[in-house]
Amino acid sequence: MFKAITVISGKGGVGKSTFSLGLAQFVKDCIIVDADVSAPDLNVILDSKQEKSIFFKPKNLIAEIGPECILCGDCVIACRFKAITKTDDSVFVRPELCTGCELCSHICPVDTIFMKERTGFPVKLSRHKFGKIIYSDPVPGQRISGGLVSFMRALAEKEAEETKKDRILIDASPGKGCHVISAITDSDFTVIITEPSKAAFKDLENSADLLKYFGQSGGVVINKVDLNRNYKNQIEQFSKENNLDFLGSLPYIKGFPGYLNKGILPLEIAERSFNDNMESIFKQINSKLEKQGD
Amino acid sequence: MIKVAVVSGKGGTGKTTVAASLALSSQVSTEVRDADVESPGIADLLTRRKISQDSVLLPVPVVDQDKCVLCRACLGCRFNAIAIVKDQVLIYEDICRNCGLCALLCPTGAISEIKRETGYINRAEGGNISTKTGFMKTGESHPDHVILRVLELLSGEAIQVIDSPPGTSNHLIYIADASDFILIVTEPNKFALHDLELLIKNIRPLKKPMGVILNKSGSEDSMIIDFCQKNNLKILMTIPDSEIIARLNAKGVPLVSELPEYYSEFRKVLEFINNSVNNV
Numbered sequence: 060m061f062k063a064i065t066v067i068s069g070k071g072g073v074g075k076s077t078f079s080l081g082l083a084q085f086v087k088d089c090i091i092v093d094a095d096v097s098a099p100d101l102n103v104i105l106d107s108k109q110e111k112s113i114f115f116k117p118k119n120l121i122a123e124i125g126p127e128c129i130l131c132g133d134c135v136i137a138c139r140f141k142a143i144t145k146t147d148d149s150v151f152v153r154p155e156l157c158t159g160c161e162l163c164s165h166i167c168p169v170d171t172i173f174m175k176e177r178t179g180f181p182v183k184l185s186r187h188k189f190g191k192i193i194y195s196d197p198v199p200g201q202r203i204s205g206g207l208v209s210f211m212r213a214l215a216e217k218e219a220e221e222t223k224k225d226r227i228l229i230d231a232s233p234g235k236g237c238h239v240i241s242a243i244t245d246s247d248f249t250v251i252i253t254e255p256s257k258a259a260f261k262d263l264e265n266s267a268d269l270l271k272y273f274g275q276s277g278g279v280v281i282n283k284v285d286l287n288r289n290y291k292n293q294i295e296q297f298s299k300e301n302n303l304d305f306l307g308s309l310p311y312i313k314g315f316p317g318y319l320n321k322g323i324l325p326l327e328i329a330e331r332s333f334n335d336n337m338e339s340i341f342k343q344i345n346s347k348l349e350k351q352g353d
Numbered sequence: 354m355i356k357v358a359v360v361s362g363k364g365g366t367g368k369t370t371v372a373a374s375l376a377l378s379s380q381v382s383t384e385v386r387d388a389d390v391e392s393p394g395i396a397d398l399l400t401r402r403k404i405s406q407d408s409v410l411l412p413v414p415v416v417d418q419d420k421c422v423l424c425r426a427c428l429g430c431r432f433n434a435i436a437i438v439k440d441q442v443l444i445y446e447d448i449c450r451n452c453g454l455c456a457l458l459c460p461t462g463a464i465s466e467i468k469r470e471t472g473y474i475n476r477a478e479g480g481n482i483s484t485k486t487g488f489m490k491t492g493e494s495h496p497d498h499v500i501l502r503v504l505e506l507l508s509g510e511a512i513q514v515i516d517s518p519p520g521t522s523n524h525l526i527y528i529a530d531a532s533d534f535i536l537i538v539t540e541p542n543k544f545a546l547h548d549l550e551l552l553i554k555n556i557r558p559l560k561k562p563m564g565v566i567l568n569k570s571g572s573e574d575s576m577i578i579d580f581c582q583k584n585n586l587k588i589l590m591t592i593p594d595s596e597i598i599a600r601l602n603a604k605g606v607p608l609v610s611e612l613p614e615y616y617s618e619f620r621k622v623l624e625f626i627n628n629s630v631n632n633v
Contacts, residue, residue, distance in 0.1 A: 068364075069391070069392045070364065070365070070392050070394070071361075071363065071364010071365045071392075071519040071520075072363070072364045072365005072366065072519075073365065076544065095520075096522075097520035097521045097522035097551075098362050098363060098364075098519065098520050098521055098547075098548040098551060100363070100543075100544040100547050100548065103543045103544060103547045104543060104544075119431070120431065137453075139412075139451065139452055139453060139498075140452075140497060141501060141527070153526060155522075155523045155526045155555075156523055156526055156527070158431075158450055158452065159431055160431050160432070160450060160452030160453075160454055161429070161431050161452075161454055162452050162453055162454045162457065165454065165457055165458070166457075197521065197551060199554045199555045199558075202523055203522045203523065205494065232520060233364045233391075233392065233518075233519055233520070234391035234392060234496075234518065234520075235391045235392070235489070235491060236391055236489070236493065236494055236495060236496050237494035237495060240494060254603070255603055256602060256603035256604070256605065257394075257397060257603075257604070257605035258369070258394040258397065258602075258605065261392075261394065261397075262392050262394075265391075265392065265491060268491040269491050269492075272491055272492045273492075283599075286599055286600055286603045287600065287603040287604065290603075311596075311599075313596065314571070314594075316540070316541070316542035316544075316569075316573070317542070317571070317572065317573055319542060319543060319544070320541075320542050320543050320573050320576070
C-alpha cells in the first residue's frame with residue numbers, strides 16, 4: 060500500500076519544488092504529482108517522456124450570454140464572483156472567474172443566459188530517471204480549482220496501485236486555499252518548507268494552523284538556513300510547540316538555480332552538506348511513515 | 354491615480370521586495386494594497402501604524418426546516434453542497450460556494466443567508482504611505498472574496514501599488530482588471546521562465562501596459578532577456594543576485610532602506626509607469 064507525502068510552503072520561493080525533486084531522488088521510483096497547478100514547473104527540469112495523456116474535464120459549467128441580451132446588467136450585479144462584465148454594447152462572462160453556479164441564468168429577465176459544459180485540458184503522466192510525474196498543461200481561460208488537484212491525486216493513486224509503487228509525492232502550490240487543502244487531505248505526512256526570514260515564519264505559522272485545522276501530521280524543513288541562523292532555534296521551538304517534527308535544515312547554495320537551469324538535479328550538484336542533510340530528512344520521513352503502518 | 358499591480362508567475366521572485374521599495378521611493382501619497390491574502394507580508398516591510406481591522410463576510414445559506422416544504426428546488430445546487438437526509442435539508446458549508454442560488458430558488462423563504470467571516474482587512478498608515486492588507490482565514494478554500502475586498506473602494510492617493518499572489522490563476526484577473534499597469538517581477542531560471550510564459554498568455558488579452566523587473570540577475574539573464582525581446586516586453590530594471598540583498602529580505606528590511614542607491618532606479622520605474630499609463 061502506497062504512502063503519500065505532501066510538500067507545502069505558505070510563501071512561494073522558499074524551495075518547495077527543489078526539495079520535492081531532492082526527496083524524489085532519494086525515494087526513487089515514486090510518483091510525483093505537480094499540484095502547483097497554476098504554475099507547474101517540475102517537468103521543466105526533469106527529462107521526462109510522456110506515457111499517457113488523460114483528459115480532465117472540469118465539473119463546473121460556464122455561463123454564456125445569449126442573443127436576446129438587453130444589456131440590463133442585472134447579472135453583472137448579481138454575480139458574486141464578479142465574473143460578468145458589461146461594456147456599452149455587450150455583456151460577457153469571464154471564463155476564468157465563472158464558477159458555474161447558475162445564479163445569473165435564474166436572474167436574467169429575458170432568460171437568455173445558458174449554462175454550457177467547459178472544455179477540458181490534458182493531464183500528462185510521464186516517466187523520468189527516478190519515477191513518474193503527473194502534471195497539467197494549464198490552458199488560459201480555465202478556472203483552475205482544487206478539483207484538478209484531486210483528479211491528479213486520484214490518477215497517481217491508480218498508477219501507484221497498478222505499478223506497485225510505494226510512494227506518491229505531492230508538490231503543492233504556495234498558499235493555503237483549496238489547491239493546498241486538496242493536496243494535504245488524505246496524505247500520510249506533510250512537509251512544510253520554510254526559510255529563515257520574517258515573512259516565511261509568518262507563513263510557517265499559517266501552514267501549521269492549516270495542518271492542525273485538517274488534522275494532518277507533518278514536519279518542518281528549513282531551506283537556505285545560512286541566510287539567517289538566528290531563526291533556526293525559533294523555528295525548532297515553534298515546531299515542537301505545534302506538534303510538528305523538526306526534520307532538519309538545508310544550506311543556502313549560491314547559484315543554485317543555475318544548476319537547475321542546466322538540468323542538474325539537487326543531489327547531483329554534489330554539495331556534501333546539502334546531500335547529507337537531505338538524506339537525514341528522508342530517513343526521518345521514512346521512519347515516520349513506517350511507524351504509521353498500513 | 355495610477356494603479357500598479359506587481360505580479361510574477363513563480364513565487365519568491367521578489368514581488369513584495371519590489372513593491373515595498375517602489376512604494377518607499379514614491380514622493381507622492383501612496384497606497385499599498387496586499388492582495389496576496391493567503392500569505393500577506395508587505396505591510397511588515399513598511400511598518401506603518403495600524404488604524405483598523407475590518408471583517409470580510411461571506412453570505413452562508415441556512416435552512417429554517419419549519420418553512421421547508423421539501424420541494425427539492427435547492428437540490429439544483431451546482432456544487433452538490435445540499436442534500437436531503439431524513440426529510441432534513443443539509444447544507445455542507447465547506448463545499449458551498451456562497452453563490453446565493455439556493456436562497457433564490459427556495460419558494461417558501463426557508464433558506465436565508467447569515468454571515469461568516471472569511472478574512473479581514475487591516476489598514477495602517479504613516480508618512481506618505483498607507484497600507485491595506487487582506488488576510489484570508491485558515492480553513493477557507495477561496496481567497497476571491499478577500500481579494501475583491503482589498504481591490505475595492507476608491508482612494509485618493511496618487512499611486513496605488515498592489516502586491517499580488519504568485520501563480521497565474523483566476524485571482525490575477527481580478528488584480529489585472531483593477532490596475533493600470535502590470536509590473537512583472539521575474540528571475541533568470543527555468544522555473545521562472547516557464548511561469549512567465551504562462552503568465553503572459555493569461556494576461557496579454559487584458560491589454561494593459563506591462564513591464565518587467567529582472568531580479569536576482571546573474572549569468573543566466575539571457576533566457577529572460579531573449580523572452581522579453583521576443584514578446585515585446587521592456588525590462589525596466591535589473592537587480593543583481595546578491596547575498597546581501599537576500600539577507601536583507603530575510604531580516605525584513607526593505608531594499609531601499611539599506612541600499613539608498615536604489616531609490617533613483619525605482620523612481621525611474623515609477624516615471625516610466627506614469628508615462629506609459631498617461632500616454633494611452
